[in-house]
Amino acid sequence: MHKLVINSDIQKTSEVEKLIDKVCEDLHINEEIYGNILIAVTEAVNNAILHGNKEQINKKVTITVTQENNQTHIVFTVEDEGEGFDFTKLPDPTAIENLEKPDGRGIFLMKNLSDKVEFFNNGSKVSITFVV
Numbered sequence: 703m704h705k706l707v708i709n710s711d712i713q714k715t716s717e718v719e720k721l722i723d724k725v726c727e728d729l730h731i732n733e734e735i736y737g738n739i740l741i742a743v744t745e746a747v748n749n750a751i752l753h754g755n756k757e758q759i760n761k762k763v764t765i766t767v768t769q770e771n772n773q774t775h776i777v778f779t780v781e782d783e784g785e786g787f788d789f790t791k792l793p794d795p796t797a798i799e800n801l802e803k804p805d806g807r808g809i810f811l812m813k814n815l816s817d818k819v820e821f822f823n824n825g826s827k828v829s830i831t832f833v834v
Contacts, residue, residue, distance in 0.1 A: 704767040708747075710755035710782070718747050718765060722778075725767050729776065731834055738815040739778070739832055745808040746780040746828050754782030754826055770831075775817075779829045786824030 706721050708714040722743055726736045747763060755761035761783040768777045792809055813819045818831040 703769060706765045708763050708765070709759050710751045710757055710761045710763060711759055712748065712751055712757070714751075714763075715744055715747055718744060721765065721767070725776070729769075729834060731776075735832055735834060739776075742812045742815040742830050743778045743780065745811050746778070746830060749808050749828075750780050750782035750784070750826075753787065754784030756784065774833060775831050776834050777829055777831045779827065781823070781827040784826050786826040789821045789825045 704721060704725060706717060708717055719740065722736075722740050725731075726739060731739070743765070747765065750763040751757060755763065763783075764779075764781045766779045766781075768779070769775065770777055789809070794810075796810070809819070812828070812830055816830045817833045818829075820829045820831075821827065822829065
């Protein structure tokens with residue numbers, strides 16, 4: 703449906719926001735789901751830039767958007783060129799010892815704002831599904 707490739711520059715997230723705006727407008731997505739998509743996908747892209755590609759400007763982040771299940775599901779896939787991470791061993795950001803930490807909530811947000819989150823390629827690719 704749509705594909706966007708950006709450099710690992712945090713300033714490029716505005717291009718991702720434009721993509722999300724276009725997709726949600728084309729599909730007539732309601733405001734609540736739009737807000738969830740915007741936050742979850744932006745978090746995934748930020749993670750790809752900061753943690754996956756370690757802000758190496760020459761490395762790319764690829765965002766693809768597809769529809770599945772008779773177009774009732776919209777899937778945003780974000781892939782970086784990093785080595786991945788162990789997504790099975792993430793600290794719980796709601797645990798008392800983690801509440802004051804300034805980071806570590808991105809994947810938690812993605813999981814709580816979407817209908818499904820799946821990791822591939824050792825964690826360097828994430829698929830975020832929303833039922834529309």
